[in-house]
Amino acid sequence: MNQKRIIIAIDGFSSTGKSSFAKEIAKRLGYIYADTGALYRAITYLAYNTGFINRRNTVDVEGLARLLPKITLEFKRNPSNGLSETWLNGVPVEKQIRTMEVSNKVSHIAKQPLVRNFVDDILHGMGAQRGIVMDGRDIGTVVFPDAELKIFMTASPQVRAERRLLELRQSGSKESFDSVLKNIMERDYIDTHREVAPLVQAPDAVVLDNSNMTISDQFVWLSAILLKRFNITI
Ligand code: DC
Numbered sequence: 001m002n003q004k005r006i007i008i009a010i011d012g013f014s015s016t017g018k019s020s021f022a023k024e025i026a027k028r029l030g031y032i033y034a035d036t037g038a039l040y041r042a043i044t045y046l047a048y049n050t051g052f053i054n055r056r057n058t059v060d061v062e063g064l065a066r067l068l069p070k071i072t073l074e075f076k077r078n079p080s081n082g083l084s085e086t087w088l089n090g091v092p093v094e095k096q097i098r099t100m101e102v103s104n105k106v107s108h109i110a111k112q113p114l115v116r117n118f119v120d121d122i123l124h125g126m127g128a129q130r131g132i133v134m135d136g137r138d139i140g141t142v143v144f145p146d147a148e149l150k151i152f153m154t155a156s157p158q159v160r161a162e163r164r165l166l167e168l169r170q171s172g173s174k175e176s177f178d179s180v181l182k183n184i185m186e187r188d189y190i191d192t193h194r195e196v197a198p199l200v201q202a203p204d205a206v207v208l209d210n211s212n213m214t215i216s217d218q219f220v221w222l223s224a225i226l227l228k229r230f231n232i233t234i
Contacts, residue, residue, distance in 0.1 A: 003231075003232050003233070004230055005130040005131035006131070006148035006149060006230060006232070007134070008149045009140035009143070009149070009151070009202075009205075010135040011138065011140050011150070011151070011199065012152050012208075013155070013184075013191070014160065014164075014191070015163055015164040016154055016160060018153050021215065021218055024215065026132075029131075031132055032131065033133050033134075034123060035075070035086070036119065036135060036139060037135070038086040038094075038097060039073055040109060040110040041086075041098070041103075042097050043064075043109055043115055044097070044102050044106040044110075045088070046067070047105075047109055050063070051063075053105055057105060059109065064115065068115070068118045072088070072089055074086075103187070107186070107187050107191060111196060116197055123143050127144055140152070140205050141197070148229075149225070149226075150206070151206055151207075151208055152201040152208065153207075154207065154208070154210075155211040156211045161177060161180045161181035161184050164180050165180045
C-alpha cells in the first residue's frame with residue numbers, strides 16, 4: 001500500500017528514549033532516520049581532539065569556523081547490523097561520540113550559532129524528500145517547523161538517569177547514578193536556556209511522557225495518531 005510520506009520531528013529532553021523510538025518508527029515505516037544529536041556529538045568529539053574546546057568548556061569559535069567547512073559528516077548504514085552510524089571525515093565514530101566526556105561537553109558546542117547553522121544545512125538536505133524521522137531538540141521548532149507530526153518527549157530525570165546508566169554499564173562504563181543524573185540535569189538546563197534554538201515544546205507538538213511506558217505502549221499511542229491524522233498504518 002502506498003502511504004503518504006511525512007516528516008516526523010521528535011524533540012525532547014536527553015535520555016527520554018527519543019532515538020530508540022525514532023529508529024523503530026523509521027524501520028516500521030521504511031523511512032530514513034536522522035539522529036541529529038549525533039551530529040552535535042561528532043563535532044564535539046572533533047573539537048575536543050583538535051583543542052577547540054578545552055577542559056573548562058571554553059570554545060574557540062574562530063577555530064571551529066575554520067574547521068567546519070573542511071569536515072565531512074554523514075550517516076551510513078552498517079551492512080552487518082542494518083543500523084545507521086555516524087561517520088566523521090570518512091571514519092566511523094559512533095562509539096567515540098557516546099562517551100561521558102562528549103556528553104559533558106556537547107551542550108557547550110551545540111549552543112554555538114555557527115555549529116547550529118552547519119548542522120541545520122545537513123538536516124535540510126536530508127529532509128528535502130519527505131519520509132524521514134528526526135530526533136533532537138529543535139527539529140519541530142527551527143529545523144522543520146512545517147513537519148507534519150511533532151512529538152515532544154519527556155520523562156522524569158530519575159527515570160532518564162536510570163536508563164542512561166544502564167546503557168553506559170552495557171558499554172563497560174563504571175559511572176555512578178549521581179554523576180549521570182547530574183549530567184542529565186545540567187544538559188536540561190543548558191538545552192532549555194541557550195539563546196539559539198533552545199529546547200521548547202512546539203505549540204502544535206503532541207506530548208509523550210514515557211516515564212511509565214514501554215516501547216510497545218509508545219507504539220500503541222503513536223499508531224492511533226498516525227491513523228487518525230494521516231491515515232498511515234504502522
Ligand atoms: O540527543 P543527544 O543527547 O545525543 O544530544 C546531544 C546534545 O546535542 C544535547 O545535549 C543537545 C544537543 N542537540 C541540540 O542542541 N539540538 C538537536 N537538534 C539535537 C541535539
